[in-house]
Amino acid sequence: MTPSLSRRVLAGALPVLLAATLAACGTASGDAGEGPTLTVYTDQHAELISKLTQAYTDKTGVRFDIQNDATVGQLEAEGSATKADLFLSEDPTPVAQLGAAGLLAPVDKATLDQVRPGLSSPAGRWVAYAARARVLVYNPDLIAADELPKRLADLAEPQYKGRFAWAPSGAFVATTQYLIATEGEPATRTFLDAVKTNGVNELKNGNVRDTVEAGTHAMGLTNHYYWWILATEKGGPDQLASRIYHFPEVDPGNLVLSSGAGVLKSSPNSAPAQEFLAWLSSADGGQQIIAKDPSAQYPVTPGLASAIAGDLSDIKAPPFDMDKLADSAQAENLLKTLGMSSG
Amino acid sequence: MLQVTGLSKSFPPAHRGAPPVTALDSIDLTVPTGIFASVLGPSGSGKTTLLRCIAGFEVPDAGVIVLGGTELSGPGVQFPTHRRGVGIVPQEGALFPHLTVAQNVGFGLVGTRRTGRRERVEELLALVGIAGLADRRPDQLSGGQQQRVALARALAPEPALVLLDEPFSALDAQLRADLREEVRELLRSLGSTAVLVTHDQAEAMSLADHLVVMRAGRVVAAGHPGTVYEQPADVELGRFLGEALVLPGEIERDGADVRVRCALGRLPVGHWHGTEGRCQVLVRPEHVRAGPAAGTGGVEGIVRARSYFGHDALLRVEIPGLPEPLPVRVAGRAPYRVGDCARLEVTTPVATYPPAEAKGCLT
Amino acid sequence: MRRPAGRTAIALAAVAVAAVSLLPVAYLFLTGISLGDVVAQFAYPATADALAQTIGLTLLIAALSLVLGVGAALLVVRTSLPAPRLFTVLFTLPLAVPGFVSAYAAFSAQLTYAPRLGLVTSFGGAAVVMSLTLYPYVFLPSVVALRDVDPALEEIATCLRPGRWTPLLRVVLPALRPAMAAGLLIVVLHVLAEYGAMVQLGRSTLTTKIMAEMLDYGDYQSARSLSLVLMVLSAAVLLGTRVLTGRGRSGDVARGASRPPRRIRLGRLRFPVLVIASAVPLAAVGPTVFMTVRGLTGSARGTAVDWGQVGAALSTTLGYAAVAALVATTVAAPVAWWVTRRPSPASQLTERAVWLAHAIPAAILALALVYLATRLVPGLYKTWVVLVAAYVILFLPLAVASQRVGLDATRQAYDDVAASLGAPPLRTLLRVTLPLALPGFLTGALLVALDASKELTTTLMLVPFNADTLSTRLWATTNGESLDFTAAAPYAGMLVLLGALPVYFLVRATLRQVQLPHPPPPPRVPARIVVNSPS
Structure with missing residues (x-):
């Protein structure tokens, strides 16, 4: 090493470092603008939340600070210091937990009334703003449509052994909770045992879709939008090798789970936050954006x-109290x- | 003048529970200005710790170090190294690997103007005999050249004291001999005060105006090298300073005439330990003259081994009544072979010491 | 008595740094875990299985990384492989790709070309994919160490014990031990804390279990209990490698004149070796590059790339990474200096403590920092300060480890000589210690910057509102679960390009380090001088 060399490296690196440091510090939050700033904690698809909040800002001037990939754990760790005004979950579980912990303020009745019945918190703690359905995807090269199970419970049958994939995702946990609530633990245990024996754990819903599409498995339990996102990317449902299937009658396999939105009790901005919820779940507000979003919710x-x-x-979903x-x-x-956890 | 008084230093034990290691135990040392002193000792004797205390790398537990009238180290006083004005030539040079020869030598010349500095560096390099290597890097130098640079670097700020820490130990024999000769002449011509630390007794004695021998953290001898060598304070020191045979004897005193009777005959005593009766006798190889077996005087023995060095040779001669063969130095061309008979005569007065009780030196 | 006072200050600073980096560990206990909670986790058979799988994967990946890293280093430094510099860059390149990205690329490549194979999601396949992303951590220090082995030792070994492999087995590999241990430590701790890649590769480890507890069940108590198990495992690894590296350095013996190391002529093997050497980096980064290029150019691309957004994410990433590297370099220095210059049980324990946070799953670390920041410095929470602090705590060990290598190139004797020539401590630091240790410091800073720019989990939780880094943008295009290389391609591409930059500098710093003249051996002072504590 020569001193001149190291000096040259330093001389080159220092301006870059300085510029980068300034850039980093310049992007700090809290742009001063007119109107309140709402802090949104969310684990929804980041792109969708970004579109929704941008549209609302354009319309009202209300600005947003967004915490993506938020968890109840983060809120708990923050305790009373949290800046969160709203929580927009992807699956119902986080808002259900926040509601049960007494951290959510009741949602305005008018807001709740805009939404189809059965999707929001029965106690009015949170409002649904999007929904996803559990589905079966299948690969017609490997299984004919008339061979498909008529009920989720049919997957326990021996003829499906080794032919389907599943993933122990949050939605799978919700299905389990639904089954325990409606059919009791012993029956649920028997069913899960059969799923474990007959199915292949692909760990993630996306993997379930991909492996069925690729022909690794004949069928797979996943969420509807995984399949539709892939279909959109490839240029339409007919471009895919796999197909989507909803069970023909009301069935746990057609379980619909809401994305829920709630206002935190601790929020100092509850009025603008409630106004945002009203817009989010209104047919001419946020719902228009969700209806067109490529995330297919x-x-x-x-x-x-x-x-x-x-x-x-069109989906024959069973009624379910998501709280x-x-x-x-x-x-x-x-x-x-x-032994059926992810991880 | 360097004056060290009552210097002590101990280190925490290597293992929990072991006693602390005493490296220096109340050392006294005086080196007058312009004098070259050698501190000789086996490894672990504390000589390097002494040097590090003088340089300020270690903080002594007790004692005073005074250099040129300034107290460098003492109770409540502890000059940092960079304000002591002490130059050091470490083992293997420790040249800064990222600097050129000129930059190494010029390192200590702060405050000098740039042009003046360059001149001084050239001058020093010429002084140590490596003019022209100024722009080399340390890894392009031979071991001897590295040591010369290290010396020039130490001398550059004109230190009041130069410390040399076994600076020649990594060099080969011929280079070592030449270089140390040169270094001594150079330091002498500059009038520098220097302290050399070494475990090599030849190096210590050939260079020193003043020889200090250390053992187990203490000074066991100090003085002119010739005196220390010829009249060592004890048998162990005598053996440490050079090849020697120790044999039992008995003092026979007649007034001022002191002689010792031993397996080599009745010998004149040069250094007497002061008591009569049984004693130990120290004989050095160069004190013994070997002659043909047919001669008279001295004692007869059989050559058991011969080491040839060119200019001379060392015989080991077995003599009846001696516990081990006697080393004898003879001319290299002397025609002894193993198995030959030789007649040995001690030509120089010997040194005697009290009998070693523990060793049971009785025959 | 300035020197001892200075030393004490450095030691205190090092202890303070270690204490701060242990704060996240304290969080586990602050929130209250009992031994019972931990034991309760083992009531489920899957926990023991995950533990066994974690240990198995760790061992296998460590072994594979060792073979790949040392093998690649031998090829580059000790054989007549053409274009060794180019290959040094290529072998280092996998560092530029985040683990979860290369895992997904491997997974989707398999789905595209061999859907029924199930290779990369098998135990062995996953280990191979992980090893291919992690072996550069062994490769880089091995290159440095290999160049340092005195060729004379090898010649002597050949004379004493004839045999083609004698020098390699008896001299070279033992001399590499400290480098291998340092690299392996990083590899092992990465494996223990890896989430994204493991889940993509279908492996169930303690960390994926911890994440499942949090994400699927919202059961944070169980997550923390399992983290404690992971921590014990990591602590065992840390103490284990300490035993491995605890001995003296290889450079402690006097050596002859410095000569370039002997290179083995490959001869007829040249071509096959060239193919194998090219295959390793190709297998490691090939799928990612291929999927990225396909995503950027493919006909399926629906929307145009918002290059403004990409640019913003790029500059933010660069900024955070640069600040993290600067801060980590600064705070690592006292730890590295203390443990290198005053090795003692206290300094070594302090250095080990810094590593512990490296082995916590990032999500737990992030939660811990949320918990601590909102209580200790609420004003700084959700600003870049806390995020940078997280990066520093996470990646501090990389800086410490590299700086130790750098400081090993300097010696106490240099400092002593400089002082004797009248240089005050600051001048000694600036003129002697820093210039010599600079390559090590630079390497450490680059490694920190590299890992910080790839980091995802902690970034998601702590990044300032509305700020994006390349990896959070990449994640945002994944629709929560699977990377979609169409939307993600610009970000993945940028991340790899951004990563390639530090990789280039890393290789330069490494090569420069090995071109240093061999440091002469340290003075033969009694060992006690080294262990002398400040009095």
Whole structure:
């Protein structure tokens, strides 16, 4: 090494470092603008939340600070210091937990009334703003449509052994909780045992879709939008090797889960936050954006369908009190005992 | 003048529970200005710690170090190294690997103007005999050249004292001999005060105006090298300073005439330990003259081994009544072979010491 | 008595740095875990399985990384492989790709070309994919160490014990031990804390279990209990490698004149070796580059790339990474200096403590920092300060490890000589110690910058509102689960390009380090001088 060399490296690196440092510090939050700034904690698809909040800012001037990939754990760790005004979850579980912990302020009745019944918190703690359905995707090269199971429970049958993939995602945990609530733990355990024996754990919903599409498995349990996102990317449903399937009758396999939005009790901005919720779940507000979004989630106001995935009312979903998802201990214990956790 | 008084230093034990290691135990040392002193000692004797205390790398537990009238180290006083004005030539040079020869030598010349500095560096390099290597890097130099640079670097700020820490130990024999000769002449001509630390007794004695011998953290001898060598304070020191045979004897005194009777005959005593009766006798190889077996006087023995050095040779001669063969130095061309008989005569007065009780030196 | 006072200050600073980096560990206990909670986790058989799988994967990946890293280093330094500099860059390149990206690229490449193979999601396949991303951590220090082995030792070994492999087995590999241990430590701790790649590769480890507890069940108590198990495992690794590296350095013996190391002529093997050497970096970064290029140029691309957004994310990433590198370099220095210059149980324990945070899953570390920041410095929470602090805590060990290598190139004797020539401590630091240790410091800073720019989990939680880094943007295009190389391609591409820059500088710093003249051996002072504590 020569001193001149190291000096040259330093001389080159220092301006870059300085410029970068300034850039980093310049992007700090808290742009001073007119109107309040709402802090949104969310684990929804970041692109969708960005579109929704941008549209609302354009309309009202209200600005947003967004915490993506937020968790209940982060809110708990922050404690009373949290800056969060709203929580926009992807699955219902986080808002159900926040509601059960008494951290959410009640949602305005008018807001709740805009949404299809059965999708929001029965106690009015949070409002649904999007929905996803559990589905079966299948690969017609490997299984004929008339061979498909008629009910989720049919997957326990021996003829499906080794032919389907599943993933122990949050939605799978919710299905387990639903089954425990409706059919009791022993029946649920028997069913899960069969799933474990007959199916292949692909760990993630995206992997389930990809492996069925690639022909690794004949069928797979996943969420509807995984398949529709891939279909959109490839240029339409007919470009895919795999197909999407909803069970023909009301069935746990057609479980619909809401993305929920709630206002935190601790929020000093509850009035503008409630106004945002009202817009988010209104047919001419946020729902229009969700209906067109490439993430293919269902809008939740009556009469509005997803431009990609179609109408939620075509799915024969069982009724479900999603606030029950707040306490997952029973399902957790069952899945862990059976060794069916992700991870 | 360097004056060290009552210097002590101990280190924490290497293992928990072990006693602390005493490196220096109340050392006294005086080196007058312009004098070249050698501190000789086996490894672990504390000589390097002494040097590091003088340089200020270690903080002594007790004692005073005074250089040129300034107290460098003492109770409540501790000059940092960079304000002591002490130059050091470490083992293997420790040249700064990222600097050129000129930059190494010029390192200590702060405050000098740039042009003046360059001149001074050239001058120093010429002085140590490596003019022209100014722009080399340390890894392009031979071991001897590296040591010359290290010396020039130490001399550059004109230190009041130069410390040399076994600076020649990594060099080969011929180079070592030449270089140390040169270094002594150079330091002498500059009138520098220097302290050399070494475990090599030849090096210590050939260079020193003043020889200090250390053992186990203490000074066991100090003085003119010739005196220390010829009249060592004890048998162990005598053996340490050079090849020697120690044999039992008995003092026979007649007034001022002191002689010792031993397996080599009745010998005149040059250095007497002061008591009569049984004693130990120290004989050096160069004190013994070997002659043909047919001669008279002295004692007869059989050559058991011969080491040839060119200019001379060392015989080991077995003599009846001696516990081990006697080393004898003879001319290299002397025609002894193993198995030959030789007649040995001690030609120089010997030194005697009290009998070693523990060793049971009785025959 | 300035020197001892200075030393004490440095030691205190080092202890303070270690204490701060242990704060996240304290969080685990602050929130209250009992031994019972930990034991309860083992009531589920899957926990023991995950533990076994974690240990198995760690061992296998460590072994593979060792073979790849040392093998590549031998090829570059000790054989007549053509274009060794180019290959040094190529072998280092996998560092530029985040683990979860290369895992997904490997996974989707398999789905595209061999859907029924199930290779990369098998135990062995996952280990190979992980090893291909991690071996550069062994490769880089091995290159430095290999150049340092005295060729004379090898010649002597050949004379004493004839045999083609004698020099390699008896001299070279033992001399590489400290380098291998340092690299392996980083590899092992990465494996223990890896989430994204492991889940993509279908592996169930302690860390994926911890994440499942948090993400699927919202069970943070169980997550923390499992983290404690992970921490014990990491602590065992840390103490284990300490035993491995605890001995003296290889440079402690006098050596002859410095000569370039002997290169083995490959001869007829040249071509096959060239193919194998090219295959390793190709397998490591090939899928990612291929999927990225396909994503950028593919006909399926629906929307145009918002290059303004990409640019903003790029400059933010660069800024955070640069500040993190600067701060980490600064605070690592006292730790590295203390443990290198005053090795003692206290300094070594302090250095080990810094590593512990490196082995915590990033999500737990992030939660800990949320918890601590909102209580200790609420004003700084959700500003770049806390995010940079997280990066520093996470990647501090990389800086410390590299700086130790750099400081090993300097010696106490240089400082002593400089002082004897009248240089005050500051001048000694600036003129002697820093110039010599600079390559090590630079390497450490680059490694920190590289890892910080790839970091995802902690960044998601702590990044200032509305700010994006390349990896959070990359994640945002994934629709929550799977990377979509169409939307993600610009970000993945930028991340790889950004990573390639430090890789280039890293290689330069490494090569420069090995061109240093061999440091002469340290003075033969009694060992006690080294262990002497400040009195």
